[in-house]
Amino acid sequence: MARKPPEPMQYVKQRRDAALRALVGGVPYIQFLGISFDRRGDELTALLPFDQKLIGNPFLPAIHGGVTAAFLEVSAIIELSWSLLWEDIESGAISLEDLQAGTLPRLPKTIDFTVDYMRSGLPRDAYARARVTRSGRRYASVQVEAWQDNHDRPFAHGAAHFLMPRREGR
Amino acid sequence: MSERKAQIAKQFIQAIPHATALGMELTQIGDGKAEICMPYDPQLVGDPKTGVIHGGAVSALMDTCCGAAVMSHPESPAATATIDLRIDYMRPATPNQSIRAQAECHHITRSVAFVRAVALDDDSDNPVAMATGTFTVEGR
Numbered sequence: 663m664a665r666k667p668p669e670p671m672q673y674v675k676q677r678r679d680a681a682l683r684a685l686v687g688g689v690p691y692i693q694f695l696g697i698s699f700d701r702r703g704d705e706l707t708a709l710l711p712f713d714q715k716l717i718g719n720p721f722l723p724a725i726h727g728g729v730t731a732a733f734l735e736v737s738a739i740i741e742l743s744w745s746l747l748w749e750d751i752e753s754g755a756i757s758l759e760d761l762q763a764g765t766l767p768r769l770p771k772t773i774d775f776t777v778d779y780m781r782s783g784l785p786r787d788a789y790a791r792a793r794v795t796r797s798g799r800r801y802a803s804v805q806v807e808a809w810q811d812n813h814d815r816p817f818a819h820g821a822a823h824f825l826m827p828r829r830e831g832r
Numbered sequence: 833m834s835e836r837k838a839q840i841a842k843q844f845i846q847a848i849p850h851a852t853a854l855g856m857e858l859t860q861i862g863d864g865k866a867e868i869c870m871p872y873d874p875q876l877v878g879d880p881k882t883g884v885i886h887g888g889a890v891s892a893l894m895d896t897c898c899g900a901a902v903m904s905h906p907e908s909p910a911a912t913a914t915i916d917l918r919i920d921y922m923r924p925a926t927p928n929q930s931i932r933a934q935a936e937c938h939h940i941t942r943s944v945a946f947v948r949a950v951a952l953d954d955d956s957d958n959p960v961a962m963a964t965g966t967f968t969v970e971g972r
Contacts, residue, residue: 688880689877689878689879689880689886690874690875690876690877690878690880690886691875691876691877691878691885691886691888691889692886693875694875694876695888714849715849715850715852715853716849716850716853717848717849717850718848718849718850718851718896719848719913720847720848720849726848726849726850726851726892726895726896727892727895727899727913727914727917728850728888728891728892728893728894728895728896729850729892731888731891731892731895731917731919732886732887732888732889732891732892733888735886735887735888735891736886736888769879771921771924772887772921773920773921774918774919774920774921775887775891775918775919775921776916776917776918776919777891777914777916777917777918778915778916779913779914779915779916779917782913
Protein backbone atom coordinates (compact mmCIF):
# COMPACT_ATOMS: atom_id res chain seq x y z
CA MET A 663 0.00 0.00 0.00
CA ALA A 664 1.29 3.41 -0.88
CA ARG A 665 2.25 5.64 2.02
CA LYS A 666 0.08 8.69 2.61
CA PRO A 667 1.95 11.77 1.36
CA PRO A 668 3.03 14.07 4.21
CA GLU A 669 0.78 17.05 4.92
CA PRO A 670 2.04 20.29 3.37
CA MET A 671 4.27 22.08 5.88
CA GLN A 672 2.15 25.24 5.91
CA TYR A 673 -0.93 23.27 7.12
CA VAL A 674 1.05 21.67 9.91
CA LYS A 675 2.50 25.04 10.95
CA GLN A 676 -0.88 26.74 10.75
CA ARG A 677 -2.43 24.17 13.06
CA ARG A 678 0.45 24.30 15.56
CA ASP A 679 0.47 28.09 15.65
CA ALA A 680 -3.33 28.23 15.98
CA ALA A 681 -3.13 25.82 18.92
CA LEU A 682 -0.49 27.94 20.63
CA ARG A 683 -2.50 31.12 20.01
CA ALA A 684 -5.65 29.50 21.42
CA LEU A 685 -3.70 28.39 24.48
CA VAL A 686 -1.98 31.72 25.17
CA GLY A 687 -4.18 34.40 23.59
CA GLY A 688 -7.28 33.60 25.61
CA VAL A 689 -5.68 34.26 29.00
CA PRO A 690 -6.03 37.91 30.12
CA TYR A 691 -3.27 37.63 32.76
CA ILE A 692 -0.71 36.44 30.17
CA GLN A 693 -1.58 39.51 28.07
CA PHE A 694 -1.38 41.73 31.15
CA LEU A 695 2.21 40.66 31.84
CA GLY A 696 3.02 40.80 28.11
CA ILE A 697 4.27 37.21 27.89
CA SER A 698 4.57 35.58 24.46
CA PHE A 699 5.85 32.20 23.28
CA ASP A 700 8.41 31.37 20.65
CA ARG A 701 7.88 27.95 19.04
CA ARG A 702 10.48 25.77 17.29
CA GLY A 703 8.82 22.45 16.45
CA ASP A 704 7.36 21.35 19.76
CA GLU A 705 9.85 23.37 21.83
CA LEU A 706 8.48 26.49 23.52
CA THR A 707 10.38 29.44 24.96
CA ALA A 708 8.45 31.99 26.98
CA LEU A 709 9.40 35.66 26.56
CA LEU A 710 8.77 38.39 29.09
CA PRO A 711 9.69 41.77 27.57
CA PHE A 712 10.77 44.27 30.21
CA ASP A 713 8.21 46.85 31.28
CA GLN A 714 8.28 49.45 34.06
CA LYS A 715 5.18 47.96 35.66
CA LEU A 716 7.07 44.71 36.33
CA ILE A 717 9.46 46.42 38.77
CA GLY A 718 9.38 45.32 42.39
CA ASN A 719 12.21 47.28 43.95
CA PRO A 720 12.46 50.71 42.30
CA PHE A 721 15.77 51.48 44.07
CA LEU A 722 17.82 48.61 42.59
CA PRO A 723 15.82 48.37 40.22
CA ALA A 724 14.74 44.74 40.02
CA ILE A 725 11.83 42.74 38.60
CA HIS A 726 9.19 41.93 41.24
CA GLY A 727 9.61 38.47 42.76
CA GLY A 728 5.90 37.94 42.17
CA VAL A 729 6.34 38.68 38.46
CA THR A 730 9.15 36.13 38.31
CA ALA A 731 6.92 33.57 40.05
CA ALA A 732 4.03 34.34 37.70
CA PHE A 733 6.28 34.13 34.64
CA LEU A 734 7.58 30.71 35.71
CA GLU A 735 4.07 29.53 36.50
CA VAL A 736 2.68 30.67 33.15
CA SER A 737 5.58 28.97 31.33
CA ALA A 738 5.04 25.74 33.27
CA ILE A 739 1.29 25.52 32.72
CA ILE A 740 1.52 26.39 29.01
CA GLU A 741 4.27 23.80 28.48
CA LEU A 742 2.21 21.11 30.22
CA SER A 743 -0.99 22.01 28.35
CA TRP A 744 0.96 22.13 25.09
CA SER A 745 2.43 18.68 25.69
CA LEU A 746 -1.07 17.34 26.45
CA LEU A 747 -2.46 18.85 23.25
CA TRP A 748 0.47 18.02 20.99
CA GLU A 749 -0.69 14.58 19.85
CA ASP A 750 -4.19 15.82 19.02
CA ILE A 751 -2.74 18.80 17.16
CA GLU A 752 -0.47 16.55 15.12
CA SER A 753 -3.13 13.93 14.34
CA GLY A 754 -5.67 16.58 13.47
CA ALA A 755 -8.04 15.29 16.19
CA ILE A 756 -8.41 18.95 17.16
CA SER A 757 -9.48 20.79 14.00
CA LEU A 758 -8.07 24.11 12.84
CA GLU A 759 -11.60 25.58 12.99
CA ASP A 760 -11.95 24.61 16.65
CA LEU A 761 -8.55 26.09 17.43
CA GLN A 762 -9.33 29.31 15.59
CA ALA A 763 -12.59 29.57 17.51
CA GLY A 764 -10.55 29.17 20.70
CA THR A 765 -12.21 25.90 21.70
CA LEU A 766 -9.78 23.95 23.86
CA PRO A 767 -10.09 20.95 26.12
CA ARG A 768 -9.92 21.55 29.88
CA LEU A 769 -6.50 22.51 31.17
CA PRO A 770 -4.48 21.33 34.19
CA LYS A 771 -4.79 23.14 37.52
CA THR A 772 -1.87 24.18 39.73
CA ILE A 773 -1.65 22.26 43.01
CA ASP A 774 1.54 23.88 44.29
CA PHE A 775 4.39 25.96 43.07
CA THR A 776 7.87 26.50 44.51
CA VAL A 777 10.21 29.24 43.33
CA ASP A 778 13.93 29.55 44.01
CA TYR A 779 15.28 33.03 43.48
CA MET A 780 18.92 32.66 42.47
CA ARG A 781 19.74 36.26 41.59
CA SER A 782 17.71 39.41 41.22
CA GLY A 783 15.79 39.91 37.99
CA LEU A 784 17.38 42.77 36.07
CA PRO A 785 15.32 45.39 34.25
CA ARG A 786 15.73 43.49 30.96
CA ASP A 787 13.81 40.93 28.91
CA ALA A 788 13.51 37.47 30.46
CA TYR A 789 13.13 34.00 28.95
CA ALA A 790 11.91 30.71 30.36
CA ARG A 791 11.71 27.08 29.38
CA ALA A 792 9.78 24.38 31.18
CA ARG A 793 10.15 20.60 31.15
CA VAL A 794 7.45 18.11 32.06
CA THR A 795 9.25 15.63 34.31
CA ARG A 796 6.22 13.45 34.96
CA SER A 797 2.89 13.36 33.21
CA GLY A 798 0.49 10.91 34.81
CA ARG A 799 -3.22 10.29 34.53
CA ARG A 800 -4.03 12.45 37.57
CA TYR A 801 -0.90 14.41 38.43
CA ALA A 802 1.99 16.01 36.61
CA SER A 803 5.33 17.51 37.68
CA VAL A 804 6.99 20.36 35.81
CA GLN A 805 10.38 22.06 36.23
CA VAL A 806 10.99 25.51 34.84
CA GLU A 807 13.96 27.84 34.58
CA ALA A 808 14.21 31.52 33.70
CA TRP A 809 17.20 33.49 32.52
CA GLN A 810 18.03 36.90 31.08
CA ASP A 811 21.15 37.84 29.15
CA ASN A 812 23.02 34.64 29.83
CA HIS A 813 21.35 31.24 29.60
CA ASP A 814 24.02 29.68 31.84
CA ARG A 815 23.12 32.06 34.66
CA PRO A 816 19.42 31.45 35.38
CA PHE A 817 17.88 33.94 37.83
CA ALA A 818 15.02 31.75 39.00
CA HIS A 819 13.96 28.16 39.05
CA GLY A 820 10.51 26.71 39.69
CA ALA A 821 8.98 23.32 40.43
CA ALA A 822 5.26 22.74 40.18
CA HIS A 823 2.65 20.03 40.55
CA PHE A 824 -0.55 20.02 38.56
CA LEU A 825 -3.87 18.24 38.72
CA MET A 826 -4.70 16.83 35.31
CA PRO A 827 -8.07 17.53 33.72
CA ARG A 828 -10.52 14.64 33.89
CA ARG A 829 -10.80 12.85 30.59
CA GLU A 830 -14.22 12.15 29.06
CA GLY A 831 -15.90 8.97 30.27
CA ARG A 832 -13.93 8.54 33.48
CA MET B 833 6.81 48.50 65.75
CA SER B 834 7.27 52.23 65.66
CA GLU B 835 4.78 54.39 63.78
CA ARG B 836 7.65 55.73 61.70
CA LYS B 837 8.76 52.27 60.54
CA ALA B 838 5.17 51.33 59.65
CA GLN B 839 4.94 54.54 57.64
CA ILE B 840 8.20 53.79 55.80
CA ALA B 841 7.08 50.24 55.03
CA LYS B 842 3.73 51.50 53.76
CA GLN B 843 5.38 54.08 51.51
CA PHE B 844 7.80 51.47 50.23
CA ILE B 845 5.00 49.07 49.28
CA GLN B 846 3.10 51.85 47.56
CA ALA B 847 6.22 52.80 45.60
CA ILE B 848 6.43 49.32 44.03
CA PRO B 849 5.31 49.72 40.42
CA HIS B 850 4.07 46.14 40.16
CA ALA B 851 2.07 46.38 43.40
CA THR B 852 0.37 49.47 41.96
CA ALA B 853 -0.23 47.70 38.63
CA LEU B 854 -2.08 44.94 40.50
CA GLY B 855 -4.03 47.48 42.59
CA MET B 856 -2.59 46.21 45.88
CA GLU B 857 -3.41 48.09 49.05
CA LEU B 858 -1.61 47.62 52.34
CA THR B 859 -4.36 47.36 54.95
CA GLN B 860 -2.34 46.36 58.04
CA ILE B 861 1.31 46.29 59.02
CA GLY B 862 3.38 45.95 62.17
CA ASP B 863 5.46 43.60 64.35
CA GLY B 864 6.22 41.13 61.59
CA LYS B 865 2.67 40.93 60.30
CA ALA B 866 1.13 42.39 57.16
CA GLU B 867 -2.15 42.31 55.29
CA ILE B 868 -2.55 43.35 51.65
CA CYS B 869 -5.73 43.49 49.58
CA MET B 870 -5.87 42.97 45.82
CA PRO B 871 -9.20 43.90 44.21
CA TYR B 872 -10.73 41.68 41.52
CA ASP B 873 -9.60 42.80 38.06
CA PRO B 874 -10.64 41.14 34.75
CA GLN B 875 -7.06 41.75 33.50
CA LEU B 876 -5.75 39.25 36.06
CA VAL B 877 -8.00 36.39 35.00
CA GLY B 878 -6.29 33.07 34.27
CA ASP B 879 -9.29 31.13 32.98
CA PRO B 880 -11.65 33.21 30.83
CA LYS B 881 -14.33 30.49 30.99
CA THR B 882 -14.71 30.84 34.75
CA GLY B 883 -13.27 34.31 35.44
CA VAL B 884 -10.94 32.91 38.11
CA ILE B 885 -7.83 34.98 38.90
CA HIS B 886 -4.54 33.49 37.64
CA GLY B 887 -2.37 31.72 40.21
CA GLY B 888 0.51 33.95 39.18
CA ALA B 889 -1.31 37.07 40.41
CA VAL B 890 -1.93 35.31 43.74
CA SER B 891 1.81 34.49 43.87
CA ALA B 892 2.68 38.16 43.30
CA LEU B 893 0.32 39.17 46.11
CA MET B 894 1.75 36.54 48.48
CA ASP B 895 5.35 37.51 47.69
CA THR B 896 4.66 41.21 48.32
CA CYS B 897 2.79 40.52 51.54
CA CYS B 898 5.51 38.19 52.87
CA GLY B 899 8.17 40.80 52.06
CA ALA B 900 6.15 43.47 53.87
CA ALA B 901 5.84 41.24 56.94
CA VAL B 902 9.63 40.77 57.02
CA MET B 903 10.25 44.52 56.66
CA SER B 904 7.90 45.25 59.54
CA HIS B 905 9.61 42.82 61.95
CA PRO B 906 11.23 44.68 64.88
CA GLU B 907 14.52 42.83 64.33
CA SER B 908 14.66 43.46 60.60
CA PRO B 909 16.77 46.40 59.40
CA ALA B 910 14.23 46.91 56.54
CA ALA B 911 15.41 45.66 53.17
CA THR B 912 14.70 42.07 52.14
CA ALA B 913 14.62 39.76 49.11
CA THR B 914 12.89 36.44 48.53
CA ILE B 915 15.11 33.36 48.77
CA ASP B 916 12.36 30.82 48.21
CA LEU B 917 8.58 30.77 48.21
CA ARG B 918 6.21 27.82 48.05
CA ILE B 919 2.52 28.27 47.39
CA ASP B 920 -0.22 25.68 47.80
CA TYR B 921 -3.39 26.41 45.86
CA MET B 922 -6.27 24.93 47.80
CA ARG B 923 -9.17 26.20 45.71
CA PRO B 924 -9.87 28.74 42.96
CA ALA B 925 -10.58 32.26 44.23
CA THR B 926 -14.24 33.25 43.76
CA PRO B 927 -14.60 35.64 40.78
CA ASN B 928 -15.52 39.27 41.54
CA GLN B 929 -14.17 39.10 45.09
CA SER B 930 -10.97 40.77 46.24
CA ILE B 931 -8.17 38.59 47.54
CA ARG B 932 -6.62 39.40 50.90
CA ALA B 933 -3.20 38.09 51.88
CA GLN B 934 -2.10 37.87 55.51
CA ALA B 935 1.55 37.16 56.20
CA GLU B 936 3.50 36.60 59.40
CA CYS B 937 7.25 36.59 59.85
CA HIS B 938 7.30 33.97 62.61
CA HIS B 939 11.06 33.62 63.00
CA ILE B 940 14.06 35.74 62.15
CA THR B 941 17.81 35.20 62.47
CA ARG B 942 20.70 37.51 61.58
CA SER B 943 20.48 36.44 57.96
CA VAL B 944 17.17 34.66 57.29
CA ALA B 945 13.51 35.49 57.89
CA PHE B 946 10.89 32.73 57.88
CA VAL B 947 7.40 33.64 56.75
CA ARG B 948 4.02 31.99 56.33
CA ALA B 949 1.01 33.48 54.63
CA VAL B 950 -2.55 32.76 53.68
CA ALA B 951 -4.74 34.16 50.87
CA LEU B 952 -8.44 34.62 51.51
CA ASP B 953 -11.51 35.81 49.64
CA ASP B 954 -14.93 36.58 51.21
CA ASP B 955 -15.21 33.01 52.53
CA SER B 956 -12.40 33.53 55.05
CA ASP B 957 -12.85 30.11 56.70
CA ASN B 958 -11.71 28.45 53.47
CA PRO B 959 -8.30 29.79 52.40
CA VAL B 960 -7.63 30.11 48.66
CA ALA B 961 -3.90 29.51 49.05
CA MET B 962 -1.15 29.18 51.61
CA ALA B 963 2.51 30.11 51.31
CA THR B 964 5.75 29.38 53.11
CA GLY B 965 8.83 31.40 52.34
CA THR B 966 12.32 32.34 53.38
CA PHE B 967 13.66 35.85 52.90
CA THR B 968 17.06 37.52 53.23
CA VAL B 969 17.77 39.92 56.08
CA GLU B 970 19.81 42.71 54.54
CA GLY B 971 22.00 45.51 55.74
CA ARG B 972 23.29 44.37 59.11
